[in-house]
Amino acid sequence: MSNIPKIVILGAGYGGILTAQRLQKELKYNEADVTLVNRHDYHYITTHLHMPAAGTDTIEHSRVPISKLIDEFKIDLVKSTVKEIRVQEKKVILEDGLLTYDYLVIGLGGEPETFGIRGMKEHAMTIRSINSVRMIREHVEYQFALYKNDRRESRLNFVVGGAGFSGIEFVAELADRIPVLCREFDVDPNRVNIYNVEAAPTALPGFDPELVEYAMDVLKRKGVTFRIGVPIKECLPDGVIVGEGEKIQAQTIVWTGGIRGNHIIEDAGFEVMRGRVKVDEFLRAPGYDHIFIIGDNSLFFNPEGRPYPPTAQIAMQQGVTCARNVVAAIRRRQPHKFVFSNKGTVASLGKGEAVAVVGGRKMKGWTAAQLKKIVDMRYLFIIGGIPLVLKKGRFF
Amino acid sequence: MSNIPKIVILGAGYGGILTAQRLQKELKYNEADVTLVNRHDYHYITTHLHMPAAGTDTIEHSRVPISKLIDEFKIDLVKSTVKEIRVQEKKVILEDGLLTYDYLVIGLGGEPETFGIRGMKEHAMTIRSINSVRMIREHVEYQFALYKNDRRESRLNFVVGGAGFSGIEFVAELADRIPVLCREFDVDPNRVNIYNVEAAPTALPGFDPELVEYAMDVLKRKGVTFRIGVPIKECLPDGVIVGEGEKIQAQTIVWTGGIRGNHIIEDAGFEVMRGRVKVDEFLRAPGYDHIFIIGDNSLFFNPEGRPYPPTAQIAMQQGVTCARNVVAAIRRRQPHKFVFSNKGTVASLGKGEAVAVVGGRKMKGWTAAQLKKIVDMRYLFIIGGIPLVLKKGRFF
Ligand SMILES: Cc1cc2nc3c(=O)[nH]c(=O)nc-3n(C[C@H](O)[C@H](O)[C@H](O)COP(=O)(O)OP(=O)(O)OC[C@H]3O[C@@H](n4cnc5c(N)ncnc54)[C@H](O)[C@@H]3O)c2cc1C
Numbered sequence: 031m032s033n034i035p036k037i038v039i040l041g042a043g044y045g046g047i048l049t050a051q052r053l054q055k056e057l058k059y060n061e062a063d064v065t066l067v068n069r070h071d072y073h074y075i076t077t078h079l080h081m082p083a084a085g086t087d088t089i090e091h092s093r094v095p096i097s098k099l100i101d102e103f104k105i106d107l108v109k110s111t112v113k114e115i116r117v118q119e120k121k122v123i124l125e126d127g128l129l130t131y132d133y134l135v136i137g138l139g140g141e142p143e144t145f146g147i148r149g150m151k152e153h154a155m156t157i158r159s160i161n162s163v164r165m166i167r168e169h170v171e172y173q174f175a176l177y178k179n180d181r182r183e184s185r186l187n188f189v190v191g192g193a194g195f196s197g198i199e200f201v202a203e204l205a206d207r208i209p210v211l212c213r214e215f216d217v218d219p220n221r222v223n224i225y226n227v228e229a230a231p232t233a234l235p236g237f238d239p240e241l242v243e244y245a246m247d248v249l250k251r252k253g254v255t256f257r258i259g260v261p262i263k264e265c266l267p268d269g270v271i272v273g274e275g276e277k278i279q280a281q282t283i284v285w286t287g288g289i290r291g292n293h294i295i296e297d298a299g300f301e302v303m304r305g306r307v308k309v310d311e312f313l314r315a316p317g318y319d320h321i322f323i324i325g326d327n328s329l330f331f332n333p334e335g336r337p338y339p340p341t342a343q344i345a346m347q348q349g350v351t352c353a354r355n356v357v358a359a360i361r362r363r364q365p366h367k368f369v370f371s372n373k374g375t376v377a378s379l380g381k382g383e384a385v386a387v388v389g390g391r392k393m394k395g396w397t398a399a400q401l402k403k404i405v406d407m408r409y410l411f412i413i414g415g416i417p418l419v420l421k422k423g424r425f426f
Numbered sequence: 427m428s429n430i431p432k433i434v435i436l437g438a439g440y441g442g443i444l445t446a447q448r449l450q451k452e453l454k455y456n457e458a459d460v461t462l463v464n465r466h467d468y469h470y471i472t473t474h475l476h477m478p479a480a481g482t483d484t485i486e487h488s489r490v491p492i493s494k495l496i497d498e499f500k501i502d503l504v505k506s507t508v509k510e511i512r513v514q515e516k517k518v519i520l521e522d523g524l525l526t527y528d529y530l531v532i533g534l535g536g537e538p539e540t541f542g543i544r545g546m547k548e549h550a551m552t553i554r555s556i557n558s559v560r561m562i563r564e565h566v567e568y569q570f571a572l573y574k575n576d577r578r579e580s581r582l583n584f585v586v587g588g589a590g591f592s593g594i595e596f597v598a599e600l601a602d603r604i605p606v607l608c609r610e611f612d613v614d615p616n617r618v619n620i621y622n623v624e625a626a627p628t629a630l631p632g633f634d635p636e637l638v639e640y641a642m643d644v645l646k647r648k649g650v651t652f653r654i655g656v657p658i659k660e661c662l663p664d665g666v667i668v669g670e671g672e673k674i675q676a677q678t679i680v681w682t683g684g685i686r687g688n689h690i691i692e693d694a695g696f697e698v699m700r701g702r703v704k705v706d707e708f709l710r711a712p713g714y715d716h717i718f719i720i721g722d723n724s725l726f727f728n729p730e731g732r733p734y735p736p737t738a739q740i741a742m743q744q745g746v747t748c749a750r751n752v753v754a755a756i757r758r759r760q761p762h763k764f765v766f767s768n769k770g771t772v773a774s775l776g777k778g779e780a781v782a783v784v785g786g787r788k789m790k791g792w793t794a795a796q797l798k799k800i801v802d803m804r805y806l807f808i809i810g811g812i813p814l815v816l817k818k819g820r821f822f
């Protein structure tokens with residue numbers, strides 16, 4: 031049995047991939063064994079999934095084989111599903127095996143949070159993986175095909191629950207997609223309704239109000255009907271009950287209204303808030319020097335004492351710090367504090383439209399849309415260099 | 427009120443379009459009023475529908491706006507659905523109006539015949555129109571998306587009932603399509619099953635036995651499982667009961683096992699056999715000198731006293747004779763006898779494969795596949811000339 035420390039990374043999302051790539055760069059030969067576990071043999075670009083979900087882009091622009099991103103001579107890639115983490119035994123139970131670790135990095139990403147809204151889990155679709163996204167795309171197309179045969183108007187009603195970033199971005203793509211589907215299926219576009227329902231008093235809560243107004247205007251012009259400040263009370267197989275009991279008939283309901291941490295974290299016995307673990311300044315789980323939790327599974331507080339919202343941006347930055355701190359731990363050096371550097375926020379509003387705040391500057395329209403592309407390409411560049419940008423980048 | 431005779435053509439399929447085009451050519455200015463009624467504003471090429479049904483070709487290769495095929499200065503185009511024919515009153519009831527006629531041409535095409543098999547009408551899809559075809563394509567794709575989420579194996583089982591010409595042609599396209607869908611949805615092709623179930627003792631009943639064997643070999647190599655001589659006893663939402671009670675689990679059932687005449691013919695009081703009217707040698711309904719019935723709605727007997735099978739070929743030829751006979755009736759001339767000239771039969775077996783009998787010669791493989799394309803293009807040429815061949819023809 032070898033004596034070199036075992037590092038296990040769970041999840042090859044934004045956080046996990048960045049951790050793995052940095053470890054592979056910084057670790058010396060035989061300094062540690064690194065294993066990366068992921069449910070699929072590909073990494074998906076979650077921030078891009080709203081496009082294939084609506085059908086405005088292909089799946090292949092949203093994923094990359096993990097083997098192209100890491101050096102398999104340096105890191106063991108295990109394609110499997112994590113079932114359980116046994117922190118006392120330092121073991122990870124996979125669906126088809128078992129791993130032991132000395133250092134554990136948890137980057138399993140979030141899960142939809144339905145806030146106990148009745149029927150939401152059963153009847154709504156969510157944007158969370160390649161499979162879920164293909165499901166939404168096919169479901170939407172299928173409604174058009176069915177409509178042409180049974181003429182049920184509710185097939186042409188699409189409800190998106192949640193007007194946060196992913197809700198707004200998906201609604202925008204859907205609004206771009208509808209005219210194409212209408213042509214393809216000979217459906218009058220005026221018969222189609224896209225409802226975006228949000229319980230909070232505003233769309234894109236926390237974002238600049240002027241840009242929120244701009245975004246809503248753009249989407250209204252694309253045909254979106256907003257129901258803001260209106261909670262979904264119940265989700266049914268054929269619609270949603272909103273506000274004071276009004277029913278919106280719809281065969282398609284996509285829920286983007288909330289994200290919580292992966293249930294595996296909670297099951298492992300960590301103390302959680304909405305499934306997330308409040309990590310220390312070094313990204314470690316409280317009480318466990320050798321367990322790091324990053325991305326959507328962690329809760330990190332800003333200097334004002336409020337948690338940062340879960341984003342790809344923070345997950346990536348945490349991945350980098352996490353890798354440094356694992357290396358520091360192995361070398362018995364001081365760990366590094368995680369400091370979030372906000373590069374800004376962009377929300378795409380479909381073809382040629384977006385809103386953004388970068389360094390306190392507001393941007394909108396075409397310029398912001400270009401920025402969105404640059405952000406996407408920058409990510410491709412970080413994880414895969416120029417070849418990946420050329421292969422997966424969307425230049426138009 | 428004008429005194430010129432009114433000709434009404436019901437259906438713009440193979441028979442109806444040919445009738446309309448010939449009338450528009452032969453009739454002199456103000457010699458008659460011609461109205462062509464069709465449910466859609468496009469003509470679809472039924473013999474091509476197995477491709478978009480499987481998703482191996484686009485819808486747009488299977489249809490043409492009727493306005494491109496007829497001269498609207500000479501023929502009134504009415505986009506409407508025929509509800510009823512009142513032969514005593516010489517009236518046609520449309521969903522949104524009423525037409526009177528002096529001469530009536532009925533070319534409303536066939537309907538699926540389910541032979542009273544329980545559940546078939548409710549649970550099976552059929553290839554019969556653009557809408558039904560889009561339905562099949564989307565349904566099949568949706569099963570792949572659903573499978574990736576619920577892993578129900580029956581989603582990957584596809585049952586095609588009937589191994590006649592349209593059944594075989596559809597099965598072949600489906601077999602070509604499955605590998606593409608498997609790649610797109612990350613499904614192991616070995617998990618997918620295509621069953622072709624036929625009650626008759628052979629596939630392609632009536633066709634040359636050597637070619638039938640060839641066709642089945644080609645399709646078996648493409649992964650099709652044949653169940654020949656095995657009747658479907660019942661169709662369920664999740665499969666079919668065949669033979670002595672065996673159940674084939676499947677979420678997708680496409681029925682191609684039979685065609686009958688349009689129910690409107692029977693409802694009008696004509697004497698029918700499987701919904702078809704046995705017409706006289708001039709294509710007239712018995713007892714009605716001024717009503718012509720062509721294509722899938724008519725039954726025409728060969729010199730040996732057996733009915734010709736309903737095909738596009740005979741429908742087209744009948745359209746031509748029918749037009750001549752309507753003109754003859756208006757001009758009080760002798761009508762022309764209809765004589766079917768068999769140009770041969772081709773059945774495509776997917777990409778690069780087909781079987782054919784032409785002038786007593788057997789053909790198979792690539793040569794037969796080329797012939798199929800030539801037949802398709804010939805039809806496009808007949809109805810729309812070179813421009814239509816260039817626009818809708820499939821050259822590869
Ligand atoms: C539609 C949409 C748009 C978004 N847009 C933006 C945006 O524009 N900007 C932004 O900053 N953020 C955006 N986000 C949020 C961002 O995507 C997440 O915050 C980010 O993905 C979190 O990264 P992560 O590494 O924690 O997890 P993820 O990127 O979700 O990765 C988790 C990985 O773990 C794997 N996994 C999960 N469970 C298991 C298991 N049991 N066993 C094995 N593997 C498992 C998954 O397959 C996945 O590969 C968006 C989110 C969505 C849904």
Ligand SMILES: Cc1cc2nc3c(=O)[nH]c(=O)nc-3n(C[C@H](O)[C@H](O)[C@H](O)COP(=O)(O)OP(=O)(O)OC[C@H]3O[C@@H](n4cnc5c(N)ncnc54)[C@H](O)[C@@H]3O)c2cc1C
Pocket residue numbers: 436437438439440441442463464465466469470472473474475476506507508509533534535536553554591592595596688690720721722723736737738739740741772773
């Ligand atoms: C998959 C498939 C493959 C085939 N392949 C071949 C082949 O290779 N070779 C061959 O010779 N034959 C083939 N056939 C058979 C051939 O398509 C038919 O025999 C032919 O279409 C009959 O022509 P028709 O003019 O009678 O009717 P159709 O072509 O069916 O046209 C009927 C028209 O009437 C319209 N209509 C129907 N009801 C109404 C209504 N109530 N009101 C208004 N309009 C209405 C329809 O929309 C349609 O436009 C195939 C059939 C199928 C299904």
